[in-house]
Each structure stands twice: as C-alpha cells, then as structure tokens.
Amino acid sequence: MIIAKQMEIRDNIKKYFDFAHDGEPIIVPRKQNKNVVIISESEYNRLNQALRMAAYSNSLSTQSGKTADDNTLCSDIKSENLNKLEKISGLKENWNGNGASPFSKTVIKKVRALIKALLIQPEVFPTALNTIQFEYDNSRHDHLEIEIGESDTAEVFFAPYDGKETIITISSTAAEINRRVSEFYG
Numbered sequence: 001m002i003i004a005k006q007m008e009i010r011d012n013i014k015k016y017f018d019f020a021h022d023g024e025p026i027i028v029p030r031k032q033n034k035n036v037v038i039i040s041e042s043e044y045n046r047l048n049q050a051l052r053m054a055a056y057s058n059s060l061s062t063q064s065g066k067t068a069d070d071n072t073l074c075s076d077i078k079s080e081n082l083n084k085l086e087k088i089s090g091l092k093e094n095w096n097g098n099g100a101s102p103f104s105k106t107v108i109k110k111v112r113a114l115i116k117a118l119l120i121q122p123e124v125f126p127t128a129l130n131t132i133q134f135e136y137d138n139s140r141h142d143h144l145e146i147e148i149g150e151s152d153t154a155e156v157f158f159a160p161y162d163g164k165e166t167i168i169t170i171s172s173t174a175a176e177i178n179r180r181v182s183e184f185y186g
Contacts, residue, residue, distance in 0.1 A: 003027045009038075048123075049137055077121040085111055088126045100128040106150050107132060110172070114148065117174035120181050122146070134177070136184060144184045148172055156180060 002016070002024055009016050009028055016026050016038065026038040039047075089108040093101060103126065111132045115121070122134035131149040138144075141161040146154050154172035159165045170176050 001025050001027060045137055049139060078115060081115045081121055081124050084124050085115065096128055098128060101130055103130055104150060111148050114174050114177065119178050136181060138185055146177060
C-alpha cells in the first residue's frame with residue numbers, strides 16, 4: 001500500500017497508475033476525510049466479485065435459517081440494483097444520445113421482480129433495445145450476460161476465459177436465471 005498526496009499523484013500519474021496496475025493500492029488522503037483509493041481494474045473486479053459471492057453465501061445462509069442480519073450485504077446489493085433500476089425507469093427519449101427509447105413499464109416491473117428473487121445479484125445495465133442486461137463475472141475470469149426484455153425468454157451470452165463464446169435463449173423466470181447463474185459460479 002502506498003500513500004501519496006494529490007499533487008504527487010498529479011505530477012507522477014503514470015508512475016502511480018503503473019503501481020496500481022501491478023497490484024499496489026494507492027491511498028490518496030483528502031480534506032474532510034474524503035480519501036480515495038486507486039486500484040487496478042482486475043483488483044476492482046476481484047473485490048466486486050467477492051462482494052457478490054459473499055451476498056450469495058449470505059442468501060444461502062438466510063435460507064438455512066439464519067437471521068436477517070446475516071443477509072445485510074445481499075440486501076445492500078439488491079437495494080443498489082433496485083435504486084439503479086428506478087433511475088433506468090426514469091430515462092427519457094434519446095437517453096443514450098443515439099435515439100434510444102424510454103423503458104417500458106412492463107420491462108421495469110419484470111426486472112424489479114427478478115432482482116428481488118435473484119440469489120446472486122448482478123451488475124445491472126440498460127441497453128438501447130429496451131432491455132435490461134444482467135452481468136456476472138466469476139473468479140475464473142468468465143463473463144455471463146443475461147438480457148431481459150418483455151418476452152418470456154432471455155438471451156444469455158457466455159464468454160468463458162478460453163474464448164469459446166455461446167449465445168442461448170432461456171426462460172426469463174427467476175428460477176431459470178438462478179439455476180444458470182449458480183452453474184456459472186459452480
């Protein structure tokens with residue numbers, strides 16, 4: 001861990017970015033304790049994945065009879081996703097600068113119900129096709145995307161680390177998505 005002042009970072013940004021890329025976190029103290037940490041993208045992804053796996057583990061523990069307090073992390077990620085979905089629902093015509101339409105109430109309602117029912121919370125993204133995309137990354141560096149629209153099916157894109165990408169169509173039910181995501185984390 002390296003601690004460096006803002007001015008030092010600014011004057012030597014490449015050097016500090018290289019440190020972060022090589023796995024050394026950089027702590028930047030700021031006034032009023034508004035400190036920041038610079039880390040590599042791979043470290044960020046690893047931490048994000050660890051949070052999602054912890055939420056999944058907490059979810060399983062809760063189903064096994066533990067108290068609601070054990071599920072705080074899962075609830076936090078779920079709340080973040082529901083808040084993000086609320087912002088997505090408020091997007092106006094041409095929200096992406098390329099003519100994308102606002103999201104239908106049907107899609108928002110469906111995705112809201114899915115988020116509430118998912119055992120492992122995804123990263124949530126709007127698409128220009130009036131669909132919402134769920135994204136997952138695992139410790140093997142595989143990537144999974146599930147695109148949810150108004151239909152009863154969902155498009156699943158799987159990109160394993162070895163590069164043999166596949167696209168399949170599945171039922172867009174919470175049970176089927178939970179099954180596919182559980183297999184993904186295997």
